[in-house]
Amino acid sequence: MAVSNSYRILFVQSCCAAIAMMVDAAPVTFESISTAADRLNTSVTVYNGSTALIKETRRVTLAPGLNRLVLRDVAAQMQVETVALRAVSGDALQLIEQNFDFDVLSPGRLLEKQIGGEVRVIKQDRRSGVDREERARLLATTASMQPEAASGRKKVVDGEMVLQFPDRIETGPQDRVAVDALPDGLKERPTLSVLLEAPRGGPQTVELTYLTDEVDWRANYVATLAYDGKRLDLQGWVSMTNESGSDFRDARLQLVAGKIHRVPRSRLGQSMTVEKIVVTGSNITRESFEPVRERLQDLYLYSFAHSSTIADHQTKQLSLLTAKAIPVRWEYSVNLNFDSACLWHGARNSDDCEMNAEPATRYLVFDNKEPLNNPLPEGHLVVHMKDRRGVSQYVDEASVSNTAKGETLRIKLRQETDIVASLRQVSFTELGPERKDSTWRAEVHNNKSEPVTVRLYMQKWRNAEVLSASVPHGMLGTIPMWQVELPAHASRVFDFTLRSKS
Numbered sequence: 326m327a328v329s330n331s332y333r334i335l336f337v338q339s340c341c342a343a344i345a346m347m348v349d350a351a352p353v354t355f356e357s358i359s360t361a362a363d364r365l366n367t368s369v370t371v372y373n374g375s376t377a378l379i380k381e382t383r384r385v386t387l388a389p390g391l392n393r394l395v396l397r398d399v400a401a402q403m404q405v406e407t408v409a410l411r412a413v414s415g416d417a418l419q420l421i422e423q424n425f426d427f428d429v430l431s432p433g434r435l436l437e438k439q440i441g442g443e444v445r446v447i448k449q450d451r452r453s454g455v456d457r458e459e460r461a462r463l464l465a466t467t468a469s470m471q472p473e474a475a476s477g478r479k480k481v482v483d484g485e486m487v488l489q490f491p492d493r494i495e496t497g498p499q500d501r502v503a504v505d506a507l508p509d510g511l512k513e514r515p516t517l518s519v520l521l522e523a524p525r526g527g528p529q530t531v532e533l534t535y536l537t538d539e540v541d542w543r544a545n546y547v548a549t550l551a552y553d554g555k556r557l558d559l560q561g562w563v564s565m566t567n568e569s570g571s572d573f574r575d576a577r578l579q580l581v582a583g584k585i586h587r588v589p590r591s592r593l594g595q596s597m598t599v600e601k602i603v604v605t606g607s608n609i610t611r612e613s614f615e616p617v618r619e620r621l622q623d624l625y626l627y628s629f630a631h632s633s634t635i636a637d638h639q640t641k642q643l644s645l646l647t648a649k650a651i652p653v654r655w656e657y658s659v660n661l662n663f664d665s666a667c668l669w670h671g672a673r674n675s676d677d678c679e680m681n682a683e684p685a686t687r688y689l690v691f692d693n694k695e696p697l698n699n700p701l702p703e704g705h706l707v708v709h710m711k712d713r714r715g716v717s718q719y720v721d722e723a724s725v726s727n728t729a730k731g732e733t734l735r736i737k738l739r740q741e742t743d744i745v746a747s748l749r750q751v752s753f754t755e756l757g758p759e760r761k762d763s764t765w766r767a768e769v770h771n772n773k774s775e776p777v778t779v780r781l782y783m784q785k786w787r788n789a790e791v792l793s794a795s796v797p798h799g800m801l802g803t804i805p806m807w808q809v810e811l812p813a814h815a816s817r818v819f820d821f822t823l824r825s826k827s
Contacts, residue, residue: 356392356393356395359397369540371565371581373584379573380532382530391522394531398514399515400515400539403569404538407534409533409534410531410533415527416525420519424518426515443462444460446459464494465487537571539567545704546707550720551711552715560647562643565580565641565643567640571637574634577628583624646699648697652692656780657778659683659684659744659769660783661746661782672750683747684740684741687741705724723738744771744779746768762792766820769809771812774813774814777810789823791822791823792824793822794822796809
């Protein structure tokens with residue numbers, strides 16, 4: 326028995342010694358924490374579609390061997406699968422593992438993490454004003470804690486809690502709730518931690534690159550027409566909104582216009598929710614330096630020469646272009662709308678194949694040449710017009726499509742009730758089961774005090790050809806089109822014949 330016990334003691338001692346040797350031999354990991362204060366340079370390239378490429382260099386201190394580099398102040402909406410970290414100075418780094426902790430501390434998450442644990446419920450006596458505290462177990466919550474405007478104390482709002490006291494269970498909102506310690510796993514801010522091996526220790530410059538969601542931009546244009554409507558001044562702005570969960574201070578800003586092919590993806594784990602906010606005037610800043618433009622294959626890259634701070638939950642406006650006295654012209658179009666059955670069966674009643682007076686659609690047309698001569702990203706246009714006193718008045722708004730230099734812009738505006746067109750069938754001939762001829766009469770009226778050009782389209786025309794017309798026609802793809810010049814307060818009537826084939 327004594328011998329057996331001796332063997333057991335020796336065996337335990339040997340195991341302990343082996344474990345101790347393993348622990349002694351285990352590599353020691355050095356932790357280095359980097360914040361926004363360590364940034365040397367930051368560049369932000371924003372794409373259409375709420376995506377941005379973030380590139381920043383930081384000065385960090387590493388130890389030889391294994392390091393855990395903790396990178397704080399990264400975007401909460403980071404696409405972690407796009408992260409790239411490399412050494413700019415010193416030896417190359419061997420990357421082993423990376424973790425993105427985006428479970429960020431907030432009043433709601435603090436309460437959710439406390440479910441099943443003990444909290445302190447603080448209530449104020451209405452008569453004495455003295456705080457009374459009770460301990461309870463938090464069973465469930467849909468509430469969050471927000472500061473009161475007057476006192477600054479945390480108050481439970483926007484939800485309810487289920488609390489188990491020693492003698493009862495309560496539901497409903499509570500006055501104040503306190504916790505003793507911060508739950509494990511919650512971070513004050515989004516953090517990227519990288520396990521890496523460094524050949525040597527000391528200060529080193531690293532470059533971090535990643536894509537993030539919730540950074541977007543759009544183009545906004547303001548056109549001011551002269552009183553006679555023959556020229557306009559155009560001011561273009563870039564409106565960029567940052568809801569990524571991070572500030573980018575003194576960043577070099579670039580914008581890419583055009584469509585990037587994106588592969589559908591799903592974020593691993595639960596993504597952080599960023600509160601949407603209403604942007605007011607105090608959240609909007611404007612800067613007036615125009616960017617340098619360059620072609621990037623079939624995309625356009627806009628680079629701003631000056632650095633700019635892009636704060637989280639902020640819309641920033643930067644000047645895109647300015648052009649004065651651009652010559653413009655006006656076009657009007659009407660879709661000659663009718664029942665396509667009239668091409669095959671004719672009119673059973675006198676008004677079956679008639680189109681009542683339809684107002685024309687007004688188009689603002691100008692060439693993207695000097696004094697403009699800039700590629701225009703798609704965006705929103707507001708149109709002002711100067712009155713007799715030279716005061717600008719808001720008159721219309723529209724969308725602008727991507728337009729290259731040298732192309733013509735046709736911007737669809739409102740309907741023009743002073744220009745109307747009507748259409749009716751005047752004859753129908755059946756030439757057989759598969760061929761029908763129909764003659765139509767179009768009337769166009771210009772009630773404006775100036776000459777106009779009106780284009781008339783037949784978008785419902787199918788499997789038919791124009792046999793004859795008293796006004797020459799053209800084709801817009803497969804759609805017949807007539808262009809009619811009308812003097813002021815004038816009308817025009819013309820006929821055309823269609824042959825329908827099955």
